[in-house]
Amino acid sequence: MNAVIQKIGVYLPETVLTNDALAREFEDWNSEKVEKRAGIRERHVAGENETALDLAEKACRDVLRDEDPESVDFVILCTQSPEYYLPTGACILQDRLGLSVRTGALDISLGCSGFVYGLALAKSFMASDTADRVLLVTSDVMTRHLHPRDRANRTIFGDGAAATLVGRSDREGILNFSLGTDGSGFRNLIVPNGGMRHRYDPDAPDIADGFGGTRTDNHLYMNGPEIFNFTIDAVPKTVADVLEKNEMTLEDVDYVIFHQANKYMVEYLRKKIGIPHEKFYLNMLYTGNTVSATIPIGLNDVMKQGIVKPGDTVLVSGFGVGYSWGATIIKI
Amino acid sequence: MKKTEFYDLLMDTLEIESVDAVDESTDLTDLEEYDSLAVLSLIAMIDEHFSKRIPGTDFQKITTVQSLMDMIGAGSFES
């Protein structure tokens, strides 16, 4: 009946984009300052022919290395850089990984809140006996949505994939959720062209972003200030809500992992909510913001380093594009 | 908040090193420190010290320190 996170696999593309390389590309771009404020020294960038599905496959192979692929009976692929409109990426993944044809598979389209929603679905499938072992894959190649001259977003975003195995357990491993949506902000983090609303347009004109950067409507537009405003409001509320739903206080939580948006934003949220430094994850130095993969990458990191130990409770929260947000509490 | 305090706060928030001091006539967009991340630090500073929220697109209208103070609200400052 209960669901628990069993294992996490991660894959980062081989190509690394360093601050020094960005500094060579962009004038007045200070590599040390960026590291200090954004908290990022380098980010991984998918190769020209490497898609989110390719990264997803590699992260899955990592997590399934010593596992029986037949034990997986559901695949959820969370991405905003889909292979095709149709078919579904998760179906292709089933075949590439050699999973049983009795595996359920679907893609979900969510950004930075995707991992939390994915956990909610995985837990739900177990609660309803629809699945026994869910492979939750969060994979994005956000850099594919970025204009080469968009220095602000190229600084922040990196590509990456995480594959999380969620299985059954006698004990509760994934507690109650707080989820939310505010679509009134949908225009503040958007790729305007490429879907059915407006087709991808190879001739789309350049647009200046006001900070020396350039994009077109085929590329990601992020209204950074508005997104920050939204997170300042939404994240403290969702943290309070998830604690209430689980009848806990912040003191009962051993560790907190937020979506690693950028150091400045995440650190500000920590202070505002009053989370002690030593209980708080802040590390995007070598990955940047990998969208829905940041939380499992962080979780994997702290479990491997022994920063969180078996039995610990970890509060995770994702927030961003949509707007969409969510939080839950995990027992390791 | 006293305006002079606010100028110091700005120096601090934006980690300004390219000039020795700012006042109401300083054009923020001329400062090399003023970039997209600097705007985030302004939002954090305004939230922390003034408990106010300024619509994201309004930040594009900011030029001088005075224009920033106008946006926060003249009532928040004393000379």
Place this chain on the structure above:
Amino acid sequence: MNGACIRKIEVCLPRKVLDNVELESIYEGWSAEKIEKKTGIRSRHVAGAHETAVDLAYGAAKRLLDSLESRERNSVDFLLLCTQSPDYYLPPGSCMLQDRLGLPHSTGALDYNLGCSGFIYGLAMARGLIRSGTASSVLLITSETYTRHIHAMDRSNRTIFGDAAAATLVCASESDCILEFALGTDGSGYQNLIVPAGGLRKRYNPMAGTAEDPPGSLRTENDLYMNGPEVFNFTIEAVPEVIRQCMEKNRSALDQMDYVIFHQANKYMLNHLRKKMDIPEEKYYMHMLDVGNTVSATIPIALKDSLERGLVRPGNQVLLVGFGVGYSWGATVVKIKD
């Protein structure tokens, strides 16, 4: 309150209609009657130039919400949107719908990508979210504008597919009316029903050249390609097997089902499957006369129609089966609430 039940279904069809007479005038050597006889389709609805899957989804969801009493309307706390014709890569359409429908910020929302199996998977998610206590009332919307993916001169696909959205309200209830699921996937057939360009594997290319494939139909790499025979082969294998699994999981048998609704792919395929599975005609839904194949919306459209026409009655057990693109398939049994 750990059970989940289908409470209500509403449908939104685009205003624009493409009938066989119009198709006849486009395609030389075709007669409107022949098309209807062969496909069981007389007309289909086609989204307007500025009408997207989110717009249709809004239409269906709004109609459904407006028909509810305020207590029930206010209880909606999760929104699922199934589509393969999304408005944007990002943000998700379900988030835009939360705002357009005026649902509270505490609503969970996500988009998922599936085709003809989408409604079945959506029911599985809705039931799971309710069972796990994550949600109490789920608005499941399946909305598709496949005609956007079809070349103007692709006469076989233009004949078959139509656009539509269905909104289904799944609520927590004392008794369980959505029973066990059998789900499956075989990605080895992914190239047999595909829009090759438009995602990030290959960008949409306005200059893409046309090819004649299958004979008599034109398409570019931006358009839907369906290997009809291969998809049919897959269906003949997968559908009987998933029904067997579903009956096993529900400790039931096909002849105990009061009614059967398959994804309304096309008349020929449906006839063949019915005969192969020995399902009596009077227990078998087959009706796509004025909608065509609306992908993930066919099953809720059919279920609503069956309820309204009294083909299924309170207390009935109805087998639902979806199958197609991916390949992906799923089956479940729903009990009609007394």
